[in-house]
Amino acid sequence: MKLEIRREVSITGASPVSAVTAIRKLTGLPMMAAVILTCGCGSVSTSSIRCPDDPVAKSTRGYPDFSPYNATPKGRVGSIPCTGPLTFYATADPEQLGTHSYGSSLGGEEEGSRGIVYTLHGGFIDIAHVRKVVDWTVYHQVRIRHALDNGWNCIVLPSKEGSVYRIRFNYPSTWQGMTPARRQQVVGALSIRLAQRLAIIQTEWHEIATWFGYSCTLYPEKPSAFTYDDMTSHLLGSKIAGLALHDGTHDFNSAVTYYLKRELDRLGAVPPDQTLKAVAMVKNKWWKNGFVIRRQFDIGERNGLIEPWIVPGFPNGRTEATHPFSIPSLKDVAGMDMSGIERVEVDPHLGVWSSMRKVLPGNPRVCRPTEDFPVLMRYIRAND
Numbered sequence: 001m002k003l004e005i006r007r008e009v010s011i012t013g014a015s016p017v018s019a020v021t022a023i024r025k026l027t028g029l030p031m032m033a034a035v036i037l038t039c040g041c042g043s044v045s046t047s048s049i050r051c052p053d054d055p056v057a058k059s060t061r062g063y064p065d066f067s068p069y070n071a072t073p074k075g076r077v078g079s080i081p082c083t084g085p086l087t088f089y090a091t092a093d094p095e096q097l098g099t100h101s102y103g104s105s106l107g108g109e110e111e112g113s114r115g116i117v118y119t120l121h122g123g124f125i126d127i128a129h130v131r132k133v134v135d136w137t138v139y140h141q142v143r144i145r146h147a148l149d150n151g152w153n154c155i156v157l158p159s160k161e162g163s164v165y166r167i168r169f170n171y172p173s174t175w176q177g178m179t180p181a182r183r184q185q186v187v188g189a190l191s192i193r194l195a196q197r198l199a200i201i202q203t204e205w206h207e208i209a210t211w212f213g214y215s216c217t218l219y220p221e222k223p224s225a226f227t228y229d230d231m232t233s234h235l236l237g238s239k240i241a242g243l244a245l246h247d248g249t250h251d252f253n254s255a256v257t258y259y260l261k262r263e264l265d266r267l268g269a270v271p272p273d274q275t276l277k278a279v280a281m282v283k284n285k286w287w288k289n290g291f292v293i294r295r296q297f298d299i300g301e302r303n304g305l306i307e308p309w310i311v312p313g314f315p316n317g318r319t320e321a322t323h324p325f326s327i328p329s330l331k332d333v334a335g336m337d338m339s340g341i342e343r344v345e346v347d348p349h350l351g352v353w354s355s356m357r358k359v360l361p362g363n364p365r366v367c368r369p370t371e372d373f374p375v376l377m378r379y380i381r382a383n384d
Contacts, residue, residue: 084290133237
């Protein structure tokens, strides 16, 4: 099924009834599918990014203007990488991706078509997922930078599911002794790295929760959990966001547009007809009857790397070499080892947490990704 929803932001803020009507006009989808596209999935904004138990944050006066990133990222419709009635499958043309837009594209250049792109060295990539991670990274980065600039000990940030992320900072002993210029250099690089890592944790949390039964739609979303395009798309989005945030010559949207094209070229992106061929070659092997039958359960918790799945024998009988995707490390941030600076907790606010926490030692109140994600993944691998 091909969907061409170019102006998603124009409907995501609408009421459920008007949003459904708008999507039906845009796509001709039946009512159920339209509701699936728009129901829920909107982030719950925290009233403040300050942690209540952080006196340093409490003493910071005023609330900063994070424009143009005040609003949480807009919703985008992803694709399961196989054909089927509710996979929302579409191919995207790597040569027609348009200009990235964090917010509304109305009145300006528009993003290109959503959908799946196959890459020779990076496997299947979901353009919507890449863009989502890009946007969440910059959303988090400007807030984390504000916290670090002011020496906060903690910051709370929202998610699209309603969960809340709490990052506690453990500054190194050398922090106070830095010159202002050196500290600004470190804060700039560190805020980007922490935002990249949080955006990845956010996607991992979503996939894990979805496997346990979380859904923001009227249709069960578990079939979409850990599909073989998910984690690679998320890590690619994180990398592109980092490149764009470090870019000193372009605005963020223009930089994302440039680096998205550059990275897809590096990975060997193919045109839509070849993506269709790649999808067909793994029918009944990776997917069947509109459902993914092999899931990629690697989230990089072992070595920080994720190997993409390459279609055997594509395109001409030769299986191409993989280009591994890496989770951004804190071991070298502007020349400093910042490995111990963050501790992330997830306050779930999800109904499925009652099932998830039973898997974890001590039946905890909150989820700690460093310790808990590996336990949850072992359970998922054993019980899928």
